[in-house]
Amino acid sequence: MTDKRSEQQLPPLEWLRVFEAAGRSGNFTAAAQELGLTQAAVSQRIRNLEHRLGKALFVRKPRGVELTLDGEAYLPHVQSALTALSRSTADLFSPAVSEITIAAMPSHIELMVLPRLKPFLAKHPGLRVTFVSAHRQRDFDDAKADIHLRYGSGNWPGRKAELLHQELLAPAAAPSLLQKGEEWREKPVIELSGPRSGWRAWSAATGSPVPLRSSLHFDSFDLVLNAAIEGLGVILASLPLSEAALAAGDLVRLPEPHFVMDTGYWLSWEAERQPLPVHRELAASLGARLA
Template identity: 35%
Template sequence: MRHIPPLAAVRVFEAAARHENFTTAAVELGMTQAAVSYQVKLLEERLGVPLFRRERRRVVLTDAGRRASAQVTRAFDALDSAFAAIRTEDAGLLTISTSNTFANTWLAWRLGGFQMAQPEVAVRLLTSDALVDFASDDVDVAIRAGRGGWEGLHQEQLLPIDFTPMCSPDFLSRHGGAITLDDLAHLPLISPHDPWWPHWLAEAGVAVPPGPPRGGIRLDSQAHEGHAAMAGQGVAMLTPYFWRNDLAEGRLVQLFDQLSTRGYGYWLVYPEHRRTVAKIRRFRDWLIAELAKDSFPATVVVR
């Protein structure tokens, strides 16, 4: 069992001994001169020997203080080296967690730009629709869908989630070149179990029959649903922002003007205590700037 004095007092002693000046040590440690003197006195009382001689306008190490000082300084140097390796390793790798949809429709297309701008930082992207647990998972930041309100996390809303039915031009052509609201009751829908479907239909004034959802292709992310729609497999409920290039280039068609939302958005989140970490700040700034390039207002709502 180790018999180590209070580390706060040992840390103060190391700085005071190194400078042989309580005032200079106080500046280094962000303390008052009186607080430094108090901590040294506590340590001396704990050890039962004086560590400094108080002379006029200065302090001088005693023989016991000088012997302890050399060893304590080496111990603090060893601690600094041990944690420096961890700090260097952490600063050199940014791990991002996000949903399959956000990764496949937006982030993976642009993340190389962040890597080029920050060549000293390696980037690892993890995709999952499950919420990351910052306490147990090796993740720095996450981009997640929801309504916010995650306790203990710094949160910035990046963009709202809205949705509307889309299909491929070929699918539209095969069904007469026009699709009405009434037609949706008979056409193949992609992921008809998705709660976005009844929500959008109800807002459009379409009666949604009670009971289980219709049969159809069931996919686990909007990224897969959009590609299934482009392949002509049916009508998918999609977020226009994620598919704006496919809409512009004619791979998808938005069937109706109506956009619906359930109050969800995409959020950048990370632990509150890591707000000042440089690699996280740089990624956050890059992300906001990239969203702005899309002429989409990145609504930064901090909670």
């Protein structure tokens, strides 16, 4: 049997949306701008909500507002409920998506996305997946994409992000490069320029000696990986990007410690846009769960 008293006590959704925006921003004016309301309208809705609940939710200050203890306790529950409602609405009523656009570095597309894409495409035979190659940060900023696959710390202004893989670096080589009993440090190493740490950082983190001979230098990990598979040298392998090569036996890890970096591979999307069900399915196929 429905509890009519509970129904009557539940505040209007609009008041809760205003409370969430004001609580998150700490400012009624910012909340008004976000929601397309006047500052007076935001203040009125907050007063209505406080009256309904019988509790003060904000302390008004000369510059902005501050949540009371009751407001701090209430805010995460309201945010969780609004997120769940938004997600359910998108799941049930969003129009069918005909295309997904993904921005990523070419090597990440090749080594991380394509090997995992076939089952997802089989479930969505009419879906068009478009890839946008991004080589630098500004390429991501300019890309008109639903989802970014980025390397870094996971913090990008105006975006949310979900970690796919923490970056792990470990020495690896083609089986043909090393004969039994040979010391891998006597072989040339292949180096990679860019944001990842190199051999010296690996040595400092693990306490292992720095390899002395350098043979090749690349600016893209897919080229580094291919060179290693050809037996041209030892690489400091990104284990997430080398997964397929290691599984196939084209590359083997050497008996050395790995280096856990504080960066990783992230799926990222615009903070104000709620991921659609098909976006979450794609993320799940790659190993992440979009909020």
